[in-house]
Amino acid sequence: MKAAIIDWPLTPFTGWGGYGIQLAQALMEQGRFKPLLVAHNDRTVQCDLHWLAALDHLEACSKGLRQRLTDAEQQGVLPIATSAALGFSPLGNQAPSPRCTTTLQVGVTFFECSRFREVDVNHMRNYSLLITGSRWNQAVLESYGLSQSRLVHQGVDTALFNPAPVPRLLKRSLVIFSGGKLEIRKGQDVVIAAFRSLLRHHPDALLIAAWGNVGDVALNTIALSPHVQGVPDGGRAAGLAPWLEANGIPLSNVMLLPCVVNRQLPALIKQADVAVFVSRCEGGTNLMAMESLACGVPTMLSANSGHQDLLEMGMRHCLPVGLDGAGQVDSAIVAPYGGDPLGIWGETNPDELLETWLRIAKEKKNLRDLAVQDAAAMESMSWRRSMANLLDLVTITLPS
Numbered sequence: 001m002k003a004a005i006i007d008w009p010l011t012p013f014t015g016w017g018g019y020g021i022q023l024a025q026a027l028m029e030q031g032r033f034k035p036l037l038v039a040h041n042d043r044t045v046q047c048d049l050h051w052l053a054a055l056d057h058l059e060a061c062s063k064g065l066r067q068r069l070t071d072a073e074q075q076g077v078l079p080i081a082t083s084a085a086l087g088f089s090p091l092g093n094q095a096p097s098p099r100c101t102t103t104l105q106v107g108v109t110f111f112e113c114s115r116f117r118e119v120d121v122n123h124m125r126n127y128s129l130l131i132t133g134s135r136w137n138q139a140v141l142e143s144y145g146l147s148q149s150r151l152v153h154q155g156v157d158t159a160l161f162n163p164a165p166v167p168r169l170l171k172r173s174l175v176i177f178s179g180g181k182l183e184i185r186k187g188q189d190v191v192i193a194a195f196r197s198l199l200r201h202h203p204d205a206l207l208i209a210a211w212g213n214v215g216d217v218a219l220n221t222i223a224l225s226p227h228v229q230g231v232p233d234g235g236r237a238a239g240l241a242p243w244l245e246a247n248g249i250p251l252s253n254v255m256l257l258p259c260v261v262n263r264q265l266p267a268l269i270k271q272a273d274v275a276v277f278v279s280r281c282e283g284g285t286n287l288m289a290m291e292s293l294a295c296g297v298p299t300m301l302s303a304n305s306g307h308q309d310l311l312e313m314g315m316r317h318c319l320p321v322g323l324d325g326a327g328q329v330d331s332a333i334v335a336p337y338g339g340d341p342l343g344i345w346g347e348t349n350p351d352e353l354l355e356t357w358l359r360i361a362k363e364k365k366n367l368r369d370l371a372v373q374d375a376a377a378m379e380s381m382s383w384r385r386s387m388a389n390l391l392d393l394v395t396i397t398l399p400s
Contacts, residue, residue, distance in 0.1 A: 004033035004086035011042035012261035015287050026387035036062045038069050046261040093338045095120040104128045104398045110283035113338030129397050133284030134306035152390045155383030156290040160266050163296030163375040170271040172206040174361045177272035179210035179288035183218040187278035189225035194353035196248045212259035224333045273364045275299045278348040282306035296375035298367045304346025317371030322348030
C-alpha cells in the first residue's frame with residue numbers, strides 16, 4: 001500500500017491536531033494509502049479509544065521514518081528522500097519547504113496575513129497541491145499565481161455536534177458561549193467589554209468561556225486591546241480567572257472551561273442561548289463556530305475573513321455583526337500576524353454585541369427554534385464530506 005506522510009502533531013486539543021486526526025482516519029478508512037506520522041501525537045484519555053488503538057499501529061509503522069527525520073534535523077540535512085506517494089505539510093503565515101520528499105507534495109494552509117514574503121511564495125510554488133480553508137485564503141493564493149491551490153473547507157463532526165436536545169441545566173436570564181484560544185485575533189476582548197455592559201441589564205447573565213490557550217500561543221497579544229487591561233498569567237483557567245476579575249467580570253458570571261477537546265463541548269454549547277465569535281480574522285471557517293451552528297444555537301459571527309463562508313450559507317441562526325468593520329483594525333493589532341494590506345481583518349463594536357444580546361434575551365425561544373431547523377445545513381460541511389473532497393483532489397492530482 002502506498003504511504004501518506006502527515007507532518008504535524010495529532011492532538012484533539014488544537015484545530016490543526018483535530019484536522020490531522022480526521023485526515024489519518026479518512027486515509028485508513030479509504031484503504032488506498034497508509035498514514036505515516038512523523039510528529040509527536042497526543043495520547044490523552046480524551047482521545048477516542050478506537051483512535052488510540054489505530055494510533056498504536058500507525059506509530060509502529062512510522063517509527064523508522066520518524067527516527068530518520070529526527071536524525072536529519074539534528075544534522076541539518078533536510079529534506080529527506082522517501083518513497084511515499086503523498087506528503088501533507090502544514091502552512092500558515094509562513095510557508096516552509098516540506099521536510100520529506102514525496103511523489104505528491106500537499107500543503108494544507110490556513111493563514112491570517114494577506115501578504116506573503118517572496119521566500120514563502122517561492123516555497124509554495126514547489127508544492128504540487130495547496131489546500132486552502134476559506135474563500136479569501138484561496139483568493140490570496142490565486143493572486144500570487146499559485147494555480148495549484150484548491151479550496152476544501154474543514155469539517156465538523158455532525159455525529160457529535162447536532163441539534164439533538166440535552167437537559168438545559170444552566171438557568172440564567174441569558175447564557176452566552178464564547179470559544180477560541182485567548183489572543184487578540186480571536187476578539188475575546190470585545191466580548192469582555194460587551195459582557196461588562198450586559199451585566200448592568202442582566203446581572204445574572206452567564207458567559208461560558210472556552211478560551212484555554214494551550215502553550216500560551218500569541219497570548220501576550222491581548223495586551224494590544226483597547227478594551228481590556230493587562231495580560232493573564234498563563235492561558236489556562238487559573239491564569240484567566242484573576243485577569244477577568246480585574247477587567248470587571250465577576251467569577252460568579254463566568255464559567256471558565258479548562259483546555260478541552262471538542263467532544264466535550266456539545267452539551268455545554270447547547271446550554272447557551274447564543275454563541276458569539278467576533279474574531280478579527282479567521283484563516284479558515286472557525287471550527288468552534290461551525291460546531292455551534294451545527295448544535296442549533298443562534299451564533300453571532302463577525303462579518304470578515306473566513307466567517308464570510310459560513311454567513312453566505314444563509315442559515316437564519318448565523319447572525320452577522322461588525323458588517324462595517326472590514327479594514328478597521330488597528331495596524332498594531334495586525335502586525336504580530338504579518339500585516340493586512342488588503343484590509344481583510346475586521347473590527348466589531350462591543351455596543352453592537354450588547355444590542356444583539358438584549359434582543360436575543362427577549363426572543364430566546366423563537367430564535368432557538370429557527371436555529372434547530374437550520375442546523376441541518378451544516379451536514380454539508382461534515383468531516384466526512386470534507387475529507388472525501390480532499391482525497392478526491394489528491395487522487396486526481398497524483399501521477400499515475
